[in-house]
Amino acid sequence: METTLTKGGAWLLEDTPDADVFTPEKLSDEHRLMAQTTDEFIANEVLPNLDRLEEKDWELARTLIRRAGDLGLLGTNVPEEYGGLDLDKVSSLIVAEHIARSASFAVTYGGQANLCILPIVLFGTEEQKRQYLPGLVAGELVGAYALSESGSGSDALAAKTRATKQADGSWVLSGEKMWITNGGFADVIIVFAKVDGEHFTAFIVEKRFPGVSAGKEEHKMGIHGSSTTPILLQDTTVPAGNVLGEIGKGHKVALNTLNFGRFKLGAMCIGGSRQAIGDAAKYAAQRKQFGEPIASFGAIKHKLGEMFARTYAIESLTYRTAGLIDAALAGGTHDGATVAHAFEEFAVEASIAKVAGTEVLDYVLDENVQIHGGNGFVRDYMAERYYRDARVNRIFEGTNEINRMLIPGMLVRRALKGELGLIPAAKRLQDDVLAPSVPSTAFGDEGMLEDERRAIAAFKKVALMVLGTAMQTYGQKLTDEQEVLSYTADILIDTFASESAAIRARHALQSGGAHADLHEAAARLFVNDAALRVEQSAKSALAAMTDGDTLRTLLAALRRVLKVTPVNTVALRRRLAEAAVARGGYILN
């Protein structure tokens, strides 16, 4: 994988050469086999047992985690000396994507692989890695991650759990953690507590330590087959050697774990969307009304086409992000700090993958219920269960609201540190758009998705215009302007998604690969509708920040920059829908 752009957020300011972008079509034979193994495992051993998991059969969950360990599914990111396979991030993405359709079990898996194994890999001492990783990777130990408390969810650093140092160097922890995935049967828990009520710190806590107990299972809306409980710590003694990372640096452990966790959650959303498109397409093909399969109706085709295109976009941007992280880590093995740094570098992209992925998935699952009609509302079909199971995705691993603050927030922070040339670019753009005529950007006329290429360049300008205006208007206080930050985040998400989709479609067209026409249709549809959303968000943001002549000037500039001619999206959606129905699902690679 050759990639020259290895700076997070650089795509906003520079043109990415198409060849540098990783796409699902570039998967190796090994990657495809990993997908197959994961699919077979889920189909043969997990899906037939979902009902037992929903009845809280945690011995079964434990057995399945052990089976996942046998197959190597828990060790993709773990160095070989601790029992892992140390594979690239694309491999982790694939495993996450294909485990996703088991919903409840995917959450159990995520609690183990993303939230317990990963922080130990990234921040553990040699001794901690030797002690805990082999068991966790083999699935003999079950892991969990205890950050939230009843009073601190998004505001995680406000945790009340306390850690007090004892004369012998050990620690005593007291407090109550909430909504802990795998809480009911975890053996090893990453617990965040404040040393002396002040210094936020991560600890590795074993369930067998005295004073550790799990509370009652929560009564949840969905993912009933995963365990979610409070974890109580009553004067729990934790050995001196079980501090994870540095004292007072617990936020680094928490945030870096979430950076990668978010990216993997995005990957899981791809798998969930694909599954639902398959179900919806098959249902629409066999369900007859007015003497016709409902798949033949335009209103249903609209839904299937839109589900297809949006899934295409999140798939494209998530694979691209995996490629970026892999490129940053290319060449040999790395210590935890280097890997954590790479995740941090692409934290903006990871947040985009999380927000876009979870929202596309919820859209797809909602339309899946709708296509199933009355059957979508009853428990005889999976549509209802998927709909409930997925809702939590927008809440955990950082709510989508928090992630929306982070997306522009992290870019601004990097700009202020001089790591990203955002400010000069915004200044240049301001001079350009306020000039009487906008110089037209020269593009190579390759005749492939050229309109979309122009549109995406315009999205970037709009993003800079809005972000530049926001920085000018609010300065240091920008972090308080959550609505403007959200609008900006939406523009950035659509920009990264559109560009990733268009580049991937151009790859497909140039290589003349299978289904190139579907790639093209999905990318064109997505970019066209993204333009409408970008315009709407930009107008709302600009009107919130400026008024009078300034606003009029900015809106005029916006009109000139964002000149996108609408395409016939009805025809594009129909083409995608018909392909999905003919193939029984979202099948591109």
Added chain:
Amino acid sequence: MKIAVCIKQVPTREWQPRLRDDKTWIREADVSYEMNEPDAYALEEALRLREKHGGEVVVCSAGPARVQQVIREALARGADRAIHVEDDSLAAADAFVSAGALASAMADETFDLVLTGLQSDDQGHGQTGVVLAERLGIPHSTIIMEVQIDPSTSSGQAGSLRVKRELEGGWFQWIAMPLPALLTIQSGINQLRYATLKGIMAAKKKEIRKASLPAGLQPSQQIVALAMPARSKQTHLIGGSAGEAAKELVRLLRDEARAL
């Protein structure tokens, strides 16, 4: 024991067949492929025999470059090395050509045991294994449900085996035969293992020996036309009293529909 397993790459079962314009083969452009199912069971049987008796498992396939996919999969599941007779013309080869191609690449290896699936999911002739046995000059037995190697057989030494064949109507047959031999394996006789992620990565380093198609292999049969099965629905009303109608229904179900 030196065991060969012959595998074929076939369209996935979920794929909706589409015919080429000349109606003599399928449209390959939009097909996704997988390992022929009975061959996967043959591979699993070979891996189990190796675990019990030692030796090596060599996977053999004849087909265009794309069949590497299933060769890699077989290596990832645990085969030791592979032989690939590569030629574009093998994409839709008949059993005679496939067996000839495999035989030429396998002859020098002197395998103790050769396993194939009993038939392919695409053409379904069930002939490749049988013809291959003839070309290798070894005895064969078909539709095998169980394989027992004589315990006195060790690596590098000819021995014998007992095999259980599936006959019709729920009957089975046990046969004793000498080694070397070829067996065509029935689906479902064992539990397939997964390719572990470790196995997948290890497979990258395993040898795939390429062999070319021997000259002069001519197809012995030709597909003249392919057609999609016509769907038809016929309603047959059975008259008479309830007792008579029931008798007639049972007779029809048994003798005509063969559903009983």
